[in-house]
Amino acid sequence: DTGVSQDPRHKITKRGQNVTFRCDPISEHNRLYWYRQTLGQGPEFLTYFQNEAQLEKSRLLSDRFSAERPKGSFSTLEIQRTEQGDSAMYLCASSLLGTTYEQYFGPGTRLTVT
Amino acid sequence: AQSVTQLGSHVSVSEGALVLLRCNYSSSVPPYLFWYVQYPNQGLQLLLKYTSAATLVKGINGFEAEFKKSETSFHLTKPSAHMSDAAEYFCAVSGGKGAQKLVFGQGTRLTINP
Numbered sequence: 001d002t003g004v005s006q007d008p009r010h011k012i013t014k015r016g017q018n019v020t021f022r023c024d025p026i027s028e029h030n031r032l033y034w035y036r037q038t039l040g041q042g043p044e045f046l047t048y049f050q051n052e053a054q055l056e057k058s059r060l061l062s063d064r065f066s067a068e069r070p071k072g073s074f075s076t077l078e079i080q081r082t083e084q085g086d087s088a089m090y091l092c093a094s095s096l097l098g099t100t101y102e103q104y105f106g107p108g109t110r111l112t113v114t
Numbered sequence: 115a116q117s118v119t120q121l122g123s124h125v126s127v128s129e130g131a132l133v134l135l136r137c138n139y140s141s142s143v144p145p146y147l148f149w150y151v152q153y154p155n156q157g158l159q160l161l162l163k164y165t166s167a168a169t170l171v172k173g174i175n176g177f178e179a180e181f182k183k184s185e186t187s188f189h190l191t192k193p194s195a196h197m198s199d200a201a202e203y204f205c206a207v208s209g210g211k212g213a214q215k216l217v218f219g220q221g222t223r224l225t226i227n228p
Contacts, residue, residue, distance in 0.1 A: 004157070033215065042118075042204050042218030043158070056214055091157055101146060101165075101208060103216060105157035 002026070004106035006092050012112045013082055020078045021109045025094030032075050033103060034067055036060065037089040049075060050097065082113045116141045116207045120219035128227045133177075133192040135222045137205035140186065145207045147188040148216065149179055152202045161203075164188060175199070200226045 005024045013019050025032050030051050035043035046065070047057045051072040061067075064082075069075040079086055089110050093103035121136040139145055146165045150158040162173025169181040179190045188205060202223050206216040 006157075031214070035216075040221075042206075042220050043216075045215035045217070048214050058215075093158075102148065102160055102163050104160065105150075107157045110155070 004092055004094055004104055006090075006106040006109050008109060009107060010110050010112075012114065015082060015084060015113055017082055018078065018080045019082060019111065020076055021090055021092075021111075022074060022076050023092030023106060024074045025092070026096075026104055029094035029096050029104075030072065031095045031097055031103075032069055033093040033095070034075070034077050035091040035093065037091055037108070038087075043091055046077075079111075082111075084113045087111055087113045116145065116209055116217045118205050118207050118217055118219035120203075120205050120222050122222055123220065124223045124225065126225040126227060127195050129197055130194050133190070133195045133199065133224065135190040135203050135205075135224065137179075137188045137190065137219060138186055139188060139205070139207045141207055141209065143209050145209065147179075147181060148206045148208075149173065149177070149188075149190050150204045150206060150218075152204065152221075154201075158204065161190070195224075195226050197226050197228065200224055 007022045033048040034046040037043040049069040064080045067077045089108045091108045093105045095103045117140045119138045148163045149161040152158050162171045164181045172178045177192045202221045204221050205219045
């Protein structure tokens, strides 16, 4: 069990640029979640997948955000035309359907938009 | 819908003293409840979980929590604080079996004084 991994760990970008983050879940986990955490706050739910299907999206996920999980394994989160308000830690988590649904988190990707 | 309130954004205790971190929840369905710990610039690590079995739940690193339905509380305790316990702690709720997202509180920063 290698845990959830995320890449990159840090990203600095200029306003208006596009960025893409990757998440690799625990290998047998079929559910994958994205959360956003701003400084001094708890994580906020963005979206989740069951296998390759995206089943729920938060209202926080504006049209500039898109997430995919094409083969039901790794996932990508893309932000287009980044804004300073997008600066945050982006956390990925995974869980196994049919268990007690505890979610295991990756180390996160810290995005800074200048 | 679910929500979590963590009372006290900062808690400071002496090494060896009792740790008590407070969490109250609101849920329209029987909840699952979780405590996570976050060290600086890292993801979240699961400390313990309540999933409708025993109301007193024991977790890692000597922490435990008690689910009290009448008080809608799930407070986290540890009999004797250690310097390594200094971190941010998050309480989270999900809508029970089959639920997807976690709803987090704003977190409590625990400081341990030597």
